Structure formats: structure tokens, C-alpha cells
Amino acid sequence: MQLTFNSVAVAATLLAPGAQALLRFSCSQLVVERLDPLVTPGVVGSPHVHQIIGGNAFNSSMEYPKLDIPSEATCTTCTFADDTSNYWTAILYFRARNGTYKRVQQMPNSGFESAKGGMTVYYTPSYNNAKVTAFKPGFRMIVGNPMYRTEAEAKKYRQLTYTCLDTILTRSGETMDMPKKVCKAGIMANIRFPTCWDGKNLDTADHSSHVAYPESGTFESGGACPSTHPVKIPQLFYEVIWDTRPFNNPNDWPTDGSQPFVWSYGDATGYGNHGDYVFGWKGEALQTAMDSGCNINCPQLRTQTIAQGNQCSKQVSVNEDIDGWLTELPGGMPVTGAGGKVLY
Ligand SMILES: *[C@@H]1O[C@H](CO)[C@@H](O)[C@H](O)[C@H]1NC(C)=O
Numbered sequence: 001m002q003l004t005f006n007s008v009a010v011a012a013t014l015l016a017p018g019a020q021a022l023l024r025f026s027c028s029q030l031v032v033e034r035l036d037p038l039v040t041p042g043v044v045g046s047p048h049v050h051q052i053i054g055g056n057a058f059n060s061s062m063e064y065p066k067l068d069i070p071s072e073a074t075c076t077t078c079t080f081a082d083d084t085s086n087y088w089t090a091i092l093y094f095r096a097r098n099g100t101y102k103r104v105q106q107m108p109n110s111g112f113e114s115a116k117g118g119m120t121v122y123y124t125p126s127y128n129n130a131k132v133t134a135f136k137p138g139f140r141m142i143v144g145n146p147m148y149r150t151e152a153e154a155k156k157y158r159q160l161t162y163t164c165l166d167t168i169l170t171r172s173g174e175t176m177d178m179p180k181k182v183c184k185a186g187i188m189a190n191i192r193f194p195t196c197w198d199g200k201n202l203d204t205a206d207h208s209s210h211v212a213y214p215e216s217g218t219f220e221s222g223g224a225c226p227s228t229h230p231v232k233i234p235q236l237f238y239e240v241i242w243d244t245r246p247f248n249n250p251n252d253w254p255t256d257g258s259q260p261f262v263w264s265y266g267d268a269t270g271y272g273n274h275g276d277y278v279f280g281w282k283g284e285a286l287q288t289a290m291d292s293g294c295n296i297n298c299p300q301l302r303t304q305t306i307a308q309g310n311q312c313s314k315q316v317s318v319n320e321d322i323d324g325w326l327t328e329l330p331g332g333m334p335v336t337g338a339g340g341k342v343l344y
């Protein structure tokens, strides 16, 4: 299934800065390990591996207001220096013909070539110049569901997609499932969060019901928020580029014609794509940026270089091999395919 969404708008913005207000910035890798302060708070060794970017206050538990992220963090991997939020996703593995798994590294996006892995983060205020309300201290959310293995399930979330990169600048041809053919320049996972908030809850038990998609139309078409979630929030969007190039030899791919990449949560379909967010901008910085209409460069915000962002990191607390040729996924996650069928 081919989708378009706002990839065209984003590509246009990259070519013509000034056309649409949005922040686009790089955050290098902070740490890669099995921690998940939202789904399994306090557990050192969450079910699957994540890659995490942002401030170094990231921890196995990030309860609010016990942990005040902007005051705890002493550095951030993001180029906007006041952004000590944390953003994370699963990581990708290649499954070899002999059944072993090798981690797929992340690579920097266009314009951020010196970044140490990580991802590209966007905050778009709105496409019709409506005022948006920045996230509040303590706000957090998850989009997507790692249990999903069908397109029907994945459609509950509108904008979790993949781009098979022909070049690093390919920005169209998004699919809801993992690309089935060789992607010459890597696979980009696109994770767009809902843009309407209930205006009350900083979090909910499922980490999702306090946010919603526009009731009609889309965020990109300026669609109105539902009455249950009336507050327009910025569109948070992650681009994560997986460097699949070392695994592009067809002779290393499965003999049955399937594609060889599986997520760290055991998903061979791609439909379980998901992303996590814990807001942690200092003071009013994000609201100021959203109100200013700045585009990519934002003179209203404190910045640091990518090299400075690369210096920020966090000690790994779950000591295990995630990088060798592994006989099973870290945490022992079984791999499932279409409809949840156990494959391995
Ligand atoms: C992380 O949380 C643990 C347990 O709550 C705590 O002991 C530790 O000091 C925290 N680490 C950091 C870096 O804050």
C-alpha cells in the first residue's frame, strides 16, 4: 500500500526553507539498551531493546513530578540545547539464513552527516497557522502498538510508515509494512504522533488515549480536533534511518522470498512500528519556538553543534550483547509474522 501523507510537504520544506513553520533537528544516540520507563517503569531489562535520544536524565523510571527532567539532565544529544526530552523506538535486526541476528546500525539523515546515529525530530505547529499548545511538563505518549501484525490493526494509527530509500533524499513511496525489496540507501521509519490532546491528562494508562487524530481530514489538511481532544498540539515526527546497506546482497536474504529484517520486539511485518516520547524542554522554549513560526533554523532557541550533542551519552545499565551475531533477539523475543504467526 502506497501512502503520501505530508512527505511531499516535508520534502518541499527541505527544498524551500521559510515555506512552512517547523523545527527539524538532529539528536544523536544517547544509549541503546533494554529500558522502557513508560511501559515497564523501574524494570532494568525491559522486554525489548530501544534506541534512545535526548537528555541524559533518561532512566528506567521517569515518574513525574518525582523526576524533573530539565533540571536533572546535564546534557542532551539534540542540537536544540534546551531540549532534554527523551524520544525512543525499537531497534532493527537482520536475520541471516543461518538464523542468527545482527543489529542494523542507524545512520544520520541528510544535513546531519556528522551525527552519531540517533534520529531526526520534527515539531510542526500546524499547516493552517492555527496556534498550537506546546506539551506540558510531565507529558508523555506512545504511538503505535508492538503487538500489531496486520494492516487492519496498523491502520488504527494513521502515519506510521516506512520509506525504502533509493537515495538519502527519497521522501515518497511510504508503506505501512516493511519494504519487501532491497532498499539501496537504507530503510527510513517514519513515526508521526497524533496532534490533538484532551487538555487534561499528561499521561494515561495506555499512554495513548489522552491524544487523538483530527476528527475530519488530517493534520496536514488543517482538520479540526474532536471535542474529546480539543487542544491542538504540535505534530511530533521521528525519522529513523536504518543502514541496511551491509545486508543488501540477495544471496543473504531468505530463500522463500520474504524480507530479512525484524524489529527488536519480534516483528517481521513492520506493522508493530511504534515510538515513545517524554517531554522535557526547558521552560517555555518549545512554546516560544512554535509561536515564532521559525523554520528549521530557529534563532529564538539555544543551539549546540552536532559534535557537542555527540558528546552526551548515558552509561548502559543492562549489560548484554546486542551487537554480535545473536542466536536470539535480546530478551528472548520470539519473531512473529503476518497475523501473529510465530516464525522463529
Ligand atoms: C535511575 O534510577 C535508579 C532507581 O530509581 C536510581 O537508583 C538511579 O540513581 C537513577 N539514575 C540516574 C542516573 O538518575
Ligand SMILES: *[C@@H]1O[C@H](CO)[C@@H](O)[C@H](O)[C@H]1NC(C)=O
Pocket (backbone or CB within 6 Å): 096, 097, 098, 099, 100, 325
Ligand atoms: C551466520 O551467518 C552470518 C552471516 O552470513 C555469519 O556472519 C555468521 O558467522 C554465521 N554464524 C554461524 C554460527 O554460522
